[in-house]
Amino acid sequence: MISVAEDAGAAVSVTPSRGTSLLPAVALTIDVVVLTVAMIAAYIGRNTPFFGALRQQHLPEITPIIGISWLILLWGYDLYSRETFEPASDELRRLCEASFISGGLVVVGNYLAHHQLSRAFFMLAYGIGLVGLVLGRLALRTFLHASRSRGHFMKRVVIAGGSDQVDEVAAVFRRESWVGYEVLGALTPTGVGATRGGVRSLGRIDDLVSAVVTSGTDILCIAGGAGVSATALREVMWQLEPYGVQIAVAPTMTDIAADRVRMRPIGGLPLVLMDPARWADSSSGAKRAFDVVVTSLILFAMSPVLAVAAWRIRRFDGGPIMYRQRRIGLGGQPFDCLKFRTMVVGAETMKAALEAEHGSDGMLFKLKDDPRVTKPGAWLRKYSIDELPQLFNVLRGDMSLVGPRPQVDAEVAMYDNGMARRLNVRPGMTGLWQVSGRSDLSYEDARRLDIYYVDNWSLGQDLSILRRTVRAVFAGHGAY
Incomplete structure (x- = not known):
């Protein structure tokens, strides 16, 4: 029976790992700078003789509207949440999709308003802006990966499962240090001593919620051998909600490329489907x-x-x-x-x-x-x-x-x-x-x-x- 200590709520203050909460603000700042530069560069570029005489005088008014609406769409695509900076994020896909929709809305809006937007300005603004946004995100992610490899911007992880399964998951987190997962310890069926791989024990799985709360972890990873039923896992999620702890379930398979894995929820059951090997x-x-x-x-x-x-x-x-x-x-x-x-x-x-x-x-x-x-x-x-x-x-x-x-x-x-x-x-x-x-x-x-x-x-x-x-x-x- 998984239990939680009555005074567990007073054991730890719920705050994210140091530095991770700043990432959305940094990303927003980069995007604002990039789009501001893109709009200014497009406006100046359109006024050069190379593109001919400027036949309309609405660019100063429409330029900030384009930039702000673009940022709103990026926000709407959830590009300023902490989850965006998790490993295997589809951040760039969503960024490009939001940018193309922004461009499409600008074209449609100008058509409906009978406003002749300069094609040169439009191409310059969205060309410079999209390239700048992608490069800015790549630079931020490169910095983040390098920092995590040196032990910064880490998320604290507790792994629950059988000793061998805990070691397998911990080995992946240690090997791929750029993902930023720091293993605090393990919860095993016996809770006795460290695992064979050297992961220290934080207690038994029966005391899972209490141990997770008192350890101050960010992520609880459920590995094979944990023996936690679907009903019990749902109870765990409910009990950990006030503490901001994420739940991750690690399947027993490893070394599967991301593009061979698909998630298919069926009747509330999240099935992980794996495509056949591709050696043929x-x-x-x-x-x-x-x-x-x-x-x-x-x-x-x-x-x-x-x-x-x-x-x-x-x-x-x-x-x-x-x-x-x-x-x-x-x-x-x-x-x-x-x-x-x-x-x-x-x-x-x-x-x-x-x-x-x-x-x-x-x-x-x-x-x-x-x-x-x-x-x-x-x-x-x-x-x-x-x-x-x-x-x-x-x-x-x-x-x-x-x-x-x-x-x-x-x-x-x-x-x-x-x-x-x-x-x-x-x-x-x-x-x-x-x-x-x-x-x-x-x-x-x-x-x-x-x-x-x-x-x-x-x-x-x-x-x-x-x-x-x-x-x-x-x-x-x-x-x-």
Whole structure:
């Protein structure tokens, strides 16, 4: 039975996390400045000789009306509430929708009033205004994400559920620190000690309301294993209403892309529907055409780098320039993966001794200071130039520009059901885990990111990974 202490109301003053209450005011200030600048710039621009003589004299009167009505529509689309700055918000969609409706109302209003509004002024005002509003919101959200990653503008969260489920949810909140969720503690069925993941206990789920109120949390997250029925959860929501605590229910599934999740309320029951995995779409003709075109352009642009790399390898020890290794590709089919040689000749014969000396999990054996790496090889690896010959693998259809990295037979033989899903797509020259830390990531993190990529594939995600790859390569972090 979930209960609440009689004096719980006096235990905590109900205020939002420090700083979050200021965000709507900051957003409103930015929008006012942007729209003021847009209206002034449009008015001045329309009066330039480039647009010809001004035939009507109503712009000074209508300019503030347009700006104010635009702001009213933004307010009506709930763009100045604290919820707007939550993770996964559709803030930009609503901003654009409100702006287009504002423009439409201005056009209709001028038509009905038989007022000839300058087309140049209209295009300048809404062009400058919309771009400025979007850039202002992006700047504010970028600042907010960076601040949350440093521990500012945080929301306090208490997680109720089984110990393992609490750890899963807490791990996501810690990993994605930009969302701004600080885990205060957990409520478990036993309420004894901390969870195995180190989340401290705040008590038993039976005392949920009392513990939440006294902890001063902003969000109560109900995870799997909580054992709270729909009726009891509704009672909890009613009891927490005076304290301004939000209720979040975390489903037992994780690593599902937002565009695969849909909410469908049926008879008051909020069903979370998840679309099937999208790995089959990665074999589409569009992705293959994209690979061929972009790879050809990269080969042409990087041909001088390829020539310099080959010259340095040959000049260093006179050994072979290329290294060919049998890897496993789409559907478990083997192929010869090409790389510039970065290790001494006979490096494979030294691997077993190094694994015995330094240890290996059997999947991702990499040494930060591998004695087998040559001097030019270290440079090639740092900037991933050693991988460039795989562009020919992409042209042949063995690989794609983006996908999980291809692995050898021995590694594939150790796959469990989850890892075997990597074979549903073509292996790639770069992938999600490469742009998320490269060799600095643990095997578990690399595994999770590869499976996420396979299940949630999209061409947009590929483009994002390629963009982030350029940044990761030039930074040289995590490559060895």
